[in-house]
Amino acid sequence: xxxxxxxxxxxxxxxxxxxxxxxxxxxxxxxxxxxxxxxxxxxxxxxxxxxxxxxxxxxxxxxxxxxxxxxxxxxxxxxxxxxxxxxxxxxxxxxxxxxxxxxxxxxxxxxxxxxxxxxxxxxxxxxxxxxxxxxxxxxxxxxxxxxxxxxxxxxxxxxxxxxxxxxxxxxxxxxxxxxxxxxxxxxxxxxxxxxxxxxxxxxxxxxxxxxxxxxxxxxxxxxxxxxxxxxxxxxxxxxxxxxxxxxxxxxxxxxxxxxxxxxxxxxxxxxxxxxxxxxxxxxxxxxxxxxxxxxxxxxxxxxxxxxxxxxxxxxxxxxxxxxxxxxxxxxxxxxxxxxxxxxxxxxxxxxxxxxxxxxxxxxxxxxxxxxxxxxxxxxxxxxxxxxxxxxxxxxxxxxxxxx
Amino acid sequence: xxxxxxxxxxxxxxxxxxxxxxxxxxxxxxxxxxxxxxxxxxxxxxxxxxxxxxxxxxxxxxxxxxxxxxxxxxxxxxxxxxxxxxxxxxxxxxxxxxxxxxxxxxxxxxxxxxxxxxxxxxxxxxxxxxxxxxxxxxxxxxxxxxxxxxxxxxxxxxxxxxxxxxxxxxxxxxxxxxxxxxxxxxxxxxxxxxxxxxxxxxxxxxxxxxxxxxxxxxxxxxxxxxxxxxxxxxxxxxxxxxxxxxxxxxxxxxxxxxxxxxxxxxxxxxxxxxxxxxxxxxxxxxxxxxxxxxxxxxxxxxxxxxxxxxxxxxxxxxxxxxxxxxxxxxxxxxxxxxxxxxxxxxxxxxxxxxxxxxxxxxxxxxxxxxxxxxxxxxxxxxxxxxxxxxxxxxxxxxxxxxxxxxxxxxxxxxxxxxxxxxxxxxxxxxxxxxxxxxxxxx
Numbered sequence: 013x014x015x016x017x018x019x020x021x022x023x024x025x026x027x028x029x030x031x032x033x034x035x036x037x038x039x040x041x042x043x044x045x046x047x048x049x050x051x052x053x054x055x056x057x058x059x060x061x062x063x064x065x066x067x068x069x070x071x072x073x074x075x076x077x078x079x080x081x082x083x084x085x086x087x088x089x090x091x092x093x094x095x096x097x098x099x100x101x102x103x104x105x106x107x108x109x110x111x112x113x114x115x116x117x118x119x120x121x122x123x124x125x126x127x128x129x130x131x132x133x134x135x136x137x138x139x140x141x142x143x144x145x146x147x148x149x150x151x152x153x154x155x156x157x158x159x160x161x162x163x164x165x166x167x168x169x170x171x172x173x174x175x176x177x178x179x180x181x182x183x184x185x186x187x188x189x190x191x192x193x194x195x196x197x198x199x200x201x202x203x204x205x206x207x208x209x210x211x212x213x214x215x216x217x218x219x220x221x222x223x224x225x226x227x228x229x230x231x232x233x234x235x236x237x238x239x240x241x242x243x244x245x246x247x248x249x250x251x252x253x254x255x256x257x258x259x260x261x262x263x264x265x266x267x268x269x270x271x272x273x274x275x276x277x278x279x280x281x282x283x284x285x286x287x288x289x290x291x292x293x294x295x296x297x298x299x300x301x302x303x304x305x306x307x308x309x310x311x312x313x314x315x316x317x318x319x320x321x322x323x324x325x326x327x328x329x330x331x332x333x334x335x336x337x338x339x340x341x342x343x344x345x346x347x348x349x350x351x352x353x354x355x356x357x358x359x360x361x362x363x364x365x366x367x368x369x370x371x372x373x374x375x376x377x378x379x380x381x382x383x384x385x386x387x388x389x390x391x392x393x394x395x396x397x398x399x400x401x402x403x404x405x406x407x408x409x410x411x412x413x414x415x
Numbered sequence: 416x417x418x419x420x421x422x423x424x425x426x427x428x429x430x431x432x433x434x435x436x437x438x439x440x441x442x443x444x445x446x447x448x449x450x451x452x453x454x455x456x457x458x459x460x461x462x463x464x465x466x467x468x469x470x471x472x473x474x475x476x477x478x479x480x481x482x483x484x485x486x487x488x489x490x491x492x493x494x495x496x497x498x499x500x501x502x503x504x505x506x507x508x509x510x511x512x513x514x515x516x517x518x519x520x521x522x523x524x525x526x527x528x529x530x531x532x533x534x535x536x537x538x539x540x541x542x543x544x545x546x547x548x549x550x551x552x553x554x555x556x557x558x559x560x561x562x563x564x565x566x567x568x569x570x571x572x573x574x575x576x577x578x579x580x581x582x583x584x585x586x587x588x589x590x591x592x593x594x595x596x597x598x599x600x601x602x603x604x605x606x607x608x609x610x611x612x613x614x615x616x617x618x619x620x621x622x623x624x625x626x627x628x629x630x631x632x633x634x635x636x637x638x639x640x641x642x643x644x645x646x647x648x649x650x651x652x653x654x655x656x657x658x659x660x661x662x663x664x665x666x667x668x669x670x671x672x673x674x675x676x677x678x679x680x681x682x683x684x685x686x687x688x689x690x691x692x693x694x695x696x697x698x699x700x701x702x703x704x705x706x707x708x709x710x711x712x713x714x715x716x717x718x719x720x721x722x723x724x725x726x727x728x729x730x731x732x733x734x735x736x737x738x739x740x741x742x743x744x745x746x747x748x749x750x751x752x753x754x755x756x757x758x759x760x761x762x763x764x765x766x767x768x769x770x771x772x773x774x775x776x777x778x779x780x781x782x783x784x785x786x787x788x789x790x791x792x793x794x795x796x797x798x799x800x801x802x803x804x805x806x807x808x809x810x811x812x813x814x815x816x817x818x819x820x821x822x823x824x825x826x827x828x829x830x831x832x833x834x835x836x837x838x839x840x841x842x843x844x845x846x847x848x849x850x851x852x853x854x855x856x857x
């Protein structure tokens with residue numbers, strides 16, 4: 013580990029213990045240095061069918077379980093004998109071939125919850141009891157950094173929809189931007205717009221009132237400064253990648269634009285909706301994977317153009333996989349373990365974790381082999397270089413995902 | 416604090432502030448003269464009026480357009496139609512309750528793609544939303560839009576589809592933790608063959624699994640019995656109580672409040688209207704800690720402001736503005752609906768609220784909002800800052816401002832260089848008011 017890698021949180025987390033989690037304390041570092049390291053988290057919301065993403069096409073149990081939904085070898089891109097990636101993800105396959113894509117197989121957690129919303133909260137809080145957690149794990153990371161004096165923007169949501177628990181904590185939600193037009197402060201006609209904007213901003217500085225009002229004020233105050241910063245970076249940034257004209261494509265283009273504009277944001281979050289494929293999955297799933305692959309391919313093109321391959325890691329996950337056997341609607345119901353993807357120049361590419369065993373199911377679902385919190389521990393310890401257990405509540409062994 | 420009746424004079428006054436609180440939650444807010452009228456007739460008579468069902472001529476005329484609008488797949492027109500009915504209705508609680516159920520059985524046009532199915536579902540919520548929950552849930556379970564939304568339409572005996580059954584328990588009646596995976600699988604079997612044909616519910620006997628099933632440890636056969644079992648389940652009343660409190664009282668209801676409302680729901684045999692009537696007339700509802708304890712959702716915020724200012728506007732554009740604030744009517748983000756409360760607020764949605772406020776106050780842009788600001792404030796337009804701010808604050812926010820916020824806006828109004836003069840000044844002061852965090856509260 014180099015000193016420069018020992019980045020933004022190192023000093024931050026040497027700060028006095030924060031009342032976030034029991035035993036919250038961090039390793040100290042000699043000095044605080046800036047880093048260009050970035051994390052991009054992408055949620056495949058709805059429960060991505062892992063078996064039809066990283067496909068064990070040669071397994072007779074897969075063939076039998078998917079009479080209408082299965083894929084054959086010649087429809088897929090090879091990963092290793094018997095295992096292949098969907099063609100729609102060709103841009104990701106190219107990174108796999110280049111050794112820059114890690115596919116972690118069988119990721120999940122004990123006693124899987126098959127509710128979208130609860131399972132999403134479990135992933136977002138890194139806690140099996142999300143209602144007891146103090147916000148999302150990325151929000152906690154950001155709070156710790158801020159408490160240590162780090163002024164960088166901890167996280168930003170790109171795209172529409174509400175800001176998830178992942179990015180919401182004691183200090184309110186992370187800022188969000190869907191398009192540049194979002195960032196304009198309307199002040200009405202006539203000269204003096206800047207003065208009116210300033211007067212509007214000051215209204216969030218009052219005190220008094222209940223919890224809801226205090227929350228509104230704090231969010232407004234944070235938002236004003238952050239939105240201005242994001243707007244400046246977006247204006248400065250240019251992209252070269254060809255992004256699909258779809259929500260995730262637009263979101264990742266904005267990420268590239270902000271990376272190019274030099275925004276000091278640590279974690280970008282984007283969500284692709286639509287993976288809850290209970291019926292007629294084949295077409296829907298292919299469409300979604302196509303958008304995902306194209307958007308990621310374009311993002312990576314920009315990352316390379318910016319020379320940031322070593323500074324950007326992209327993690328793609330979903331709240332759960334889907335049932336091994338398809339249902340009667342040419343779809344699949346909620347399942348459990350699924351593969352997770354980690355992309356980046358600093359990533360140790362290849363297949364990680366044991367291949368799912370279709371002979372050994374839990375009530376029709378794949379058993380997990382790798383706790384998702386081990387991926388978080390890896391990111392915290394080896395990407396952000398902070399002690400992971402205070403943020404995750406317990407110790408999880410990192411995985412060899414980063415070089 | 417409990418659901419015992421609030422006795423004006425004993426438990427506190429039913430004054431303009433109390434009336435405004437009631438009308439913000441049981442309606443879309445009020446104009447000052449409406450609160451004065453509520454105080455004049457008293458709490459009981461006001462409650463009677465709130466639960467009346469005569470929507471008035473203007474709203475009825477809009478509703479009469481539904482058959483033609485619902486013919487096609489023009490979602491913005493459909494959104495505008497409902498928004499218009501909310502703005503015009505003389506019985507806004509009916510619309511507010513329909514909005515509550517739309518969020519509860521959150522079905523999206525994005526998958527249904529048929530305006531008339533969405534409108535029929537909404538009419539179902541209007542018709543049965545105040546009645547016993549059992550009747551509503553039985554009807555919703557047979558609603559074509561909901562069946563297609565949750566793939567019930569393709570749930571067949573050979574391979575049951577669990578989507579509908581799972582959400583019935585998780586999101587419509589019990590909440591997570593009150594049923595097993597086995598219950599979901601058995602319930603999915605009971606709903607096999609609950610299909611849609613020619614736009615109507617149809618029980619497809621050939622696709623139905625008539626075998627024995629066990630649910631919550633007791634035998635059931637058909638989906639109707641599953642619905643009844645869910646409604647009878649002890650977790651149903653607290654689940655509904657929490658949702659009613661979050662929608663109609665405060666963002667973070669206490670466990671004690673949930674228990675109180677759950678008990679009332681059981682006493683009222685899960686009748687929503689009878690329970691809400693008790694809630695809106697209770698000490699719990701009028702307690703100091705429940706005032707300004709809820710962040711207004713985008714639709715209620717927009718509709719409230721349009722009603723307060725008697726604005727004329729492009730309702731399609733209003734629907735779009737509300738979508739930018741996070742609430743696209745007939746298109747909730749997923750089957751859980753809008754989470755509401757604090758999740759309404761982010762940097763992006765605050766800026767979207769400000770854009771709507773600017774359009775409302777200055778009449779700019781696609782919203783084409785026309786408000787007669789001079790008429791709203793009369794002679795106060797030219798006077799000192801404080802009376803003008805007080806007048807607008809009462810009109811737009813029911814006197815919500817904290818003293819420091821009010822002082823800042825008064826200083827703005829008194830600063831000729833910043834505020835300008837005449838109607839422009841009124842518009843700019845109104846815009847400042849709506850930009851205050853206080854103005855986002857219900």
